[in-house]
Amino acid sequence: MSPRTLRILLVLLALAAIAVVGWWWSGRAEPAPAQAGRGGWRNSSEPTPVRVARVVRAPLAVQIKALGTITPLQSVTVRARVEGELVKVAFEEGQHVEPGQLLAEIDPAPFKVQLAQAQGQQKQNLAELENTRIQLQRYRDLARSAYVAAQDVANLEAQVRQFEGRREIDQAAVDEAKLQLGYTRITAPVGGRVGLRAVDAGNLVRASDAEGIATITQVRPVSVIFSIPESELPAVTAAVRRTPDLPVEAWDREERRKLADGTLSSLDNRIDAATGTLRLRALFANADESLFPNQFVNVRLQVSNEATLSIPDAAVQFGKNGTYVYVIRPDDTATVREVKLGANSGSRVAVLDGLAQGERVVLEGIDRLDEGKKAEIVADDDAKAPAANGPAG
DSSP: OOHHHHHHHHHHHHHHHHHHHHHHHHHHOOOOOTTSHHHHHHHOOSOEEEEEEEOEEEEEEEEEEEEEEEEOSOEEEEOOSSOEEEEEEOOOTTOEEOTTOEEEEEOOHHHHHHHHHHHHHHHHHHHHHHHHHHHHHHHHHHHHTTSSOHHHHHHHHHHHHHHHHHHHHHHHHHHHHHHHHHTTEEEOSSOEEEOOOSSOTTSEEOTTOSSOSEEEEOOSSEEEEEEEEGGGHHHHHHHHHHOSSOEEEEEOTTSSSEEEEEEEEEEOSSOBTTTTEEEEEEEEOOTTOOSOTTOEEEEEEEEEEEEEEEEEGGGOEEETTEEEEEEEOTTSBEEEEEOEEEEEETTEEEEEESOOTTOEEEEEOGGGOOTTOBEEEEEEEOOOOOOOOSBOO
């Protein structure tokens, strides 16, 4: 027997063995129960247990989710405006201060001396001015009788004007000395929380100190800066035209706890070309100071709260022709209904077309249903649509 013939014989024997094994295995297989699996339920005549929910018309709060940062409306670094020894610190770290409240004091002694010098020089020049005016009046009287030359009168008039100019200079010097003396008392330019102290009493402070004495950050009220995609801009601008003060919620990092409620304050004047986003600012009263500057928060901007038809989003199915739901008719038979959906809010989604108020849509048991299949209602979620906590769809 040639090698080629031997190979053909071995291949035929292998095929015969495979056929025998297949016949033996098929004989051992048992038919599936009539109601086992998805196909079994659909071929069964027994009703399919399902859980349904009603189509309801109620306010649906549509919100846009974004990431934001707590940003103080005012943040000021308090610095000395004159050089001198810091003799008093009148605030505690973390203290709330009001505008104009005393924060620190620089040694005023050198500035009091400068003020006294300026006031003394002013008095001396005022005395000279008064004396020159008296002389001028006397010379004018004598000039009418031709006892004094006109040139002498003119010279005294010029001296009076010179002393009047010096009087203005002296007054400016006194005002400058008073201003410098006033700068020794450092007061809060804005209200807010004082940060950690950067310098202690006894140190020499200057206006050029980078860290200053302390920082004041306004925390009541406070703002949140966040960005939205430019695709959301039409919905936001339309909502702002209807209601300028749109509700805004601030949630913690894990979105488990709402921190505060606020309102939309303003929109930026241009879209960031690099990111395709627009920045917005929301204001929060922050009476309990639950929001802290530079804190990261999740922001939810409510752009609509109109009454509309809605269903739980768990009822929505996706097919080749689009979105559809299973509807249980009054005779408890199932039918497939194509629907047109709108924005979603939390666990609910708005229905624009395809359903009527009060109809029942299937939430659970969809995989065992078919057109015209009899259904058994085991649970009917006839609850009102909850307030939205989710992003706009």
